[in-house]
Amino acid sequence: MQYFKLPAGIRDILPAESEKLDAAEETLRKKFRAAGFSSVRTAGLEYYDTFANIKSSVEQNKMFKMTDKDGNLIVLRPDMTLACARIAATKLREGAAKLCYFSNIYDFSAGGNSDREVAQAGVEIFGEGGALSDAKAVAFAIDCLKSVGLKDFIVDIGHVGFYKGLLEGSGLSGAAAEEIRGYINAKDAVNTEIALKRHGASERAQAAILALPSLFGGAAVLDEAEKLTDNALALSSIEHLRRVYAHLKDLKAEKYVSFDLGTVKSLSYYSGMVFTGLAEGVGAPVLSGGRYDELCAQFGKDLSAVGFAIGLMRVLRALEAKEAEQC
Numbered sequence: 001m002q003y004f005k006l007p008a009g010i011r012d013i014l015p016a017e018s019e020k021l022d023a024a025e026e027t028l029r030k031k032f033r034a035a036g037f038s039s040v041r042t043a044g045l046e047y048y049d050t051f052a053n054i055k056s057s058v059e060q061n062k063m064f065k066m067t068d069k070d071g072n073l074i075v076l077r078p079d080m081t082l083a084c085a086r087i088a089a090t091k092l093r094e095g096a097a098k099l100c101y102f103s104n105i106y107d108f109s110a111g112g113n114s115d116r117e118v119a120q121a122g123v124e125i126f127g128e129g130g131a132l133s134d135a136k137a138v139a140f141a142i143d144c145l146k147s148v149g150l151k152d153f154i155v156d157i158g159h160v161g162f163y164k165g166l167l168e169g170s171g172l173s174g175a176a177a178e179e180i181r182g183y184i185n186a187k188d189a190v191n192t193e194i195a196l197k198r199h200g201a202s203e204r205a206q207a208a209i210l211a212l213p214s215l216f217g218g219a220a221v222l223d224e225a226e227k228l229t230d231n232a233l234a235l236s237s238i239e240h241l242r243r244v245y246a247h248l249k250d251l252k253a254e255k256y257v258s259f260d261l262g263t264v265k266s267l268s269y270y271s272g273m274v275f276t277g278l279a280e281g282v283g284a285p286v287l288s289g290g291r292y293d294e295l296c297a298q299f300g301k302d303l304s305a306v307g308f309a310i311g312l313m314r315v316l317r318a319l320e321a322k323e324a325e326q327c
Contacts, residue, residue, distance in 0.1 A: 009107075009116030020316055021119070024148045025102055028121045028310070031147050035140060037100035037123055042083035048073040051082065054298040055268040058082065062109045076106040081292065081307060084124040089299035096127025096303075114284075115313065122289075122309035126296065129304035131240055134273045134291060135247030137306045141287055142256045144310060145277060149319050153279040153286065156216065156260035159241055160274060160290075162225060163212070163264045165234025170205030172196075180209065181264045187213050204229075215261035219245055225261050237272075244273060265290060275308070281321020286314045 006012070013021060032039070048065060051058055064076040077083060084099050100123045110116045121144075125137060138155060145153055163184075167177050176199040183192040189210065196206045208228040215221050222238050222245075229235065241259065248254045265274045270290040277287030289308025296303035 007116070009110045009114060011115075017316065020319075021312060024312055024315060025121060027147050028144060029102070031144055032100040032121075032123060035098075035123075037098045040084065040087060040099050040101055042077065042080065042087065042101065042103065044077050045074050046077065046083070048075050050086070051075065051078065054082075054295075059109070062107050064106050064108045077103070078105060078107065080105055080120060080122055080309060081124060082295070084307070085126075085292070085295045085303075085305065086299050088124070088126045088303060088305070089296040089301035092126075094127075097125075099124045099126070119312040120309045121312055122307060124305060124307035126303045126305045128306070129293065131243035132247050133304075134240075134306060135244045135251060135253075137289065137308060138244070138257065138275055139248060139251040139253040141275070141277065141289060141308045141310075142253050145279075145287060145315070148315055150279055150286070150315065152322065153256065153277055153318070155257050155275050155277050155287070156263060157241065157244065157257060157273060157275045158259065158261050158263050158265075159237040159272060160265060160270045161237030161240070161272060162234045162261050163209075165231040165237060166205055166208045166212075166229055168231055168233060170201045170209075172199050172201050172205070176201075184209070184212055184262060184264050187262070189213060212262040212264070215259070217258055219259065221259045221261065240273065269295065271295075273306075277310075279315070279318035281325075282314050282318045284311070284314060286311050286318055 048063070051063070058078045063078045066074055068074050080101055080103055084101065088097050088099065102121050105118050105120060107116050107118060125133065138157065142155055163181070172180070176195065180192055180195050183195060193210060196209060201209070211228055215225050222241055226235065226238050245254065245257070248257055263274070263276060269292055271293040272291035274290030276285045279286045287308055287310050291306040293304045296305060
């Protein structure tokens with residue numbers, strides 16, 4: 001029977017689970033439609049050069065690669081934000097657009113119990129900038145998670161500008177900063193410190209960067225972060241998060257929000273606020289998003305942008321974990 005096995009990280013969705021997935025998708029379709037989003041279905045195959053020639057968070061080892069009959073290198077869709085940014089920049093006449101999608105992405109590098117085929121629902125908002133736009137995106141993400149039945153979740157908010165600000169004047173190269181970012185995200189303080197010293201970071205930068213993993217919690221975290229630096233970019237990032245939080249309070253969404261300046265997403269992809277949704281019973285984020293104002297320009301049109309993606313199967317796992325707990 002081994003010939004009927006599926007590749008690692010790939011699985012079938014059987015009727016009972018498929019019905020739950022359909023229900024979650026239908027709920028979100030109604031939410032997206034009511035909020036003014038237009039649906040897109042992006043190509044499942046793209047040229048590898050599309051991703052090789054721009055700065056993105058999709059590393060080469062994450063992509064399923066193959067060649068077409070003409071010998072061109074092509075990839076299975078590795079990321080929906082990139083695909084939507086390409087469409088907004090090259091195929092839509094409007095300077096502003098609100099796009100939504102239900103699609104699978106493919107991650108070649110996933111291992112262990114991680115999925116290589118990931119079902120997502122997401123939205124991308126083009127042509128809107130500022131703290132209010134960021135707050136509305138976070139509030140809508142919270143509303144979407146609530147609509148599919150999640151109750152015990154939190155959305156952690158950070159800002160890539162804070163980390164970038166700490167790097168300015170630190171003496172670290174771009175490659176070193178990316179290496180250290182990986183250690184910070186893994187909450188690996190030992191290797192973070194070793195790498196900082198190995199790459200010759202300044203003492204003040206070392207102290208500030210090593211403090212990042214402890215900068216999580218309520219709004220008071222922003223005051224603590226402010227004490228670590230006098231860098232203009234880092235301080236303006238903190239001030240932006242304060243404005244976002246004020247808007248979230250106006251939108252009655254603050255009780256689902258916390259801050260985590262130690263989660264540093266890709267510096268080549270995100271340009272500002274970033275956020276991650278965490279739910280009980282799931283060991284990975286159920287939602288991920290942020291601002292990426294510099295991405296569309298790489299496809300030929302300068303558009304501000306913010307969006308998020310919901311991992312649909314992770315949402316179902318969180319709901320199942322809650323049901324099992326109540327039994």
